[in-house]
Amino acid sequence: MSLIFTTIIVPAEHAETARTLAAAVSPAGIGMFTTALCTGETLTHYVSTGKIDSAFGAVLSSVEIAMAAALAGDPEYAGTTEQLTALLAAVDVSDEPPFDAFDRLGLTLTNPNEEPL
Amino acid sequence: MVVPIGPSDIGTAGQAGFGVGVSLPALPAGYTYLGSTDRNAPNFGRYLNASAQPETWVPACWLRVGSTESPRYAEFGVDAVDVLPLRAYYNLPDADADGYFLHPALDVDKQVQSGFFAGASLTADQLDYVETLYTAGLQVNPLIVFSSGEQGAWYDPSDITTLFQDSAGTTPVTAAGQPVGLMLDKSGRNNHARQATATARPLYQIDSGRPYLALDGVDDFMVTTAFDWGSDQAFVATGVRKLNGAASVIAELSANINFNPGSFYHISAEGGQANYTAASRGSSSSSVNQRASATNGGNPPATNVFTATHSISGDLTAVRVDGVAGPNATGDKGAGNFGNWPLYIGARGGTSLFLKGGIYGAIFRNLNPNATTIAAIEQYLASKSGVTLP
Numbered sequence: 335m336s337l338i339f340t341t342i343i344v345p346a347e348h349a350e351t352a353r354t355l356a357a358a359v360s361p362a363g364i365g366m367f368t369t370a371l372c373t374g375e376t377l378t379h380y381v382s383t384g385k386i387d388s389a390f391g392a393v394l395s396s397v398e399i400a401m402a403a404a405l406a407g408d409p410e411y412a413g414t415t416e417q418l419t420a421l422l423a424a425v426d427v428s429d430e431p432p433f434d435a436f437d438r439l440g441l442t443l444t445n446p447n448e449e450p451l
Numbered sequence: 452m453v454v455p456i457g458p459s460d461i462g463t464a465g466q467a468g469f470g471v472g473v474s475l476p477a478l479p480a481g482y483t484y485l486g487s488t489d490r491n492a493p494n495f496g497r498y499l500n501a502s503a504q505p506e507t508w509v510p511a512c513w514l515r516v517g518s519t520e521s522p523r524y525a526e527f528g529v530d531a532v533d534v535l536p537l538r539a540y541y542n543l544p545d546a547d548a549d550g551y552f553l554h555p556a557l558d559v560d561k562q563v564q565s566g567f568f569a570g571a572s573l574t575a576d577q578l579d580y581v582e583t584l585y586t587a588g589l590q591v592n593p594l595i596v597f598s599s600g601e602q603g604a605w606y607d608p609s610d611i612t613t614l615f616q617d618s619a620g621t622t623p624v625t626a627a628g629q630p631v632g633l634m635l636d637k638s639g640r641n642n643h644a645r646q647a648t649a650t651a652r653p654l655y656q657i658d659s660g661r662p663y664l665a666l667d668g669v670d671d672f673m674v675t676t677a678f679d680w681g682s683d684q685a686f687v688a689t690g691v692r693k694l695n696g697a698a699s700v701i702a703e704l705s706a707n708i709n710f711n712p713g714s715f716y717h718i719s720a721e722g723g724q725a726n727y728t729a730a731s732r733g734s735s736s737s738s739v740n741q742r743a744s745a746t747n748g749g750n751p752p753a754t755n756v757f758t759a760t761h762s763i764s765g766d767l768t769a770v771r772v773d774g775v776a777g778p779n780a781t782g783d784k785g786a787g788n789f790g791n792w793p794l795y796i797g798a799r800g801g802t803s804l805f806l807k808g809g810i811y812g813a814i815f816r817n818l819n820p821n822a823t824t825i826a827a828i829e830q831y832l833a834s835k836s837g838v839t840l841p
Contacts, residue, residue, distance in 0.1 A: 383669050384630065448803050
């Protein structure tokens with residue numbers, strides 16, 4: 335297993351497509367894209383960042399690879415080519431530290447606004 | 452390896468008092484010296500219990516037999532014996548790596564035993580006394596705080612044998628920079644912390660020779676399966692590094708204290724960048740009156756030892772940072788025990804308040820220790836974190 339560091343940011347409207355794709359490709363993809371990001375006060379994106387299998391990382395390189403990987407991991411994967419095409423056109427994939435990527439895209443974490451108690 | 456001189460040391464081979472001859476700092480109630488406190492006295496190390504029966508104090512110690520690395524091997528060969536005090540190693544794997552072990556009489560199901568041996572067992576008072584003795588020194592083996600079967604967990608990222616890259620525990624962590632999907636609980640209670648999602652796994656990192664669990668402040672956290680806490684007390688001790696001033700969960704019992712009775716949280720930078728805050732509640736609704744903050748942590752980046760004790764029936768949360776007590780919280784917590792919840796490390800419910808920083812060690816226990824034990828645990832975590840206590 336070869337690991338790579340990656341930061342993946344998806345617009346909120348494509349987050350569910352990204353979640354189902356990640357979950358289909360690998361059990362280790364279940365639970366991705368749950369951290370919300372804001373543009374100003376508005377929730378606009380979700381992020382996952384960390385070390386992932388390099389094969390998993392290649393999934394977002396093309397619609398064909400994404401679909402093949404999803405169906406290999408879950409034969410009942412129901413995502414469409416149109417959904418994956420839209421996702422890959424909008425997703426931001428980099429090897430930047432997450433907060434650098436947030437700065438580049440003008441995004442902030444939402445959690446600093448949360449009151450713990 | 453640290454080999455301080457202390458009251459529960461085994462002594463020095465070849466000198467008076469070695470082995471059984473160890474002077475106690477104070478006697479348990481009902482005990483008297485059979486001899487004297489003179490190491491050269493014939494009965495040094497022997498005592499009369501409350502029934503006037505003679506007993507001998509036996510400190511736990513590490514043994515190594517027949518090691519080719521022993522300075523005695525050339526003379527004694529396979530009969531060469533080396534002895535070190537218990538505090539020479541923090542845990543069994545570290546000792547094992549150097550060829551040392553606990554004598555079976557001192558190691559019952561991996562729980563260290565020691566004390567007065569009149570038979571094979573110890574009374575509760577004696578165990579408490581043993582705990583006090585062990586924690587009176589400069590170092591402590593945290594196993595001792597779980598020696599009576601207390602519920603809780605002990606996470607020790609400095610023990611790489613407890614870390615695995617995957618949540619199933621099939622691929623061990625072997626080097627800095629690798630993800631941690633499973634962190635074994637060393638308390639013996641099997642409350643292991645896991646992270647199944649690849650990108651949410653913290654990384655194993657080493658800073659100035661000190662290993663720690665690095666969390667990215669974005670999506671990293673670990674969580675146990677739910678377990679029954681089993682009491683209305685909670686002791687939490689962490690060696691933690693914070694890298695930003697955002698309020699961040701170090702640990703939280705249940706997904707969110709605001710919605711779950713019988714829960715607690717420990718947070719960095721709540722109400723101020725230098726702050727460490729703890730809160731807990733029983734059946735009462737969550738309230739700021741249940742929350743205590745220590746303000747001496749320093750602004751980030753900062754590394755601190757943060758401890759807290761909670762008592763639901765006592766309506767008390769007491770916090771300490773780097774050994775300095777903050778103001779207590781005495782707001783009503785209601786009734787009941789801490790509940791049957793998962794324990795989250797590094798985030799609230801895995802969805803928010805992510806910690807950007809590191810954890811050098813963490814101890815959770817369902818029984819509040821005495822002040823001596825708390826101080827010793829703080830010293831232990833300080834040594835893991837590189838923190839100098841006042």
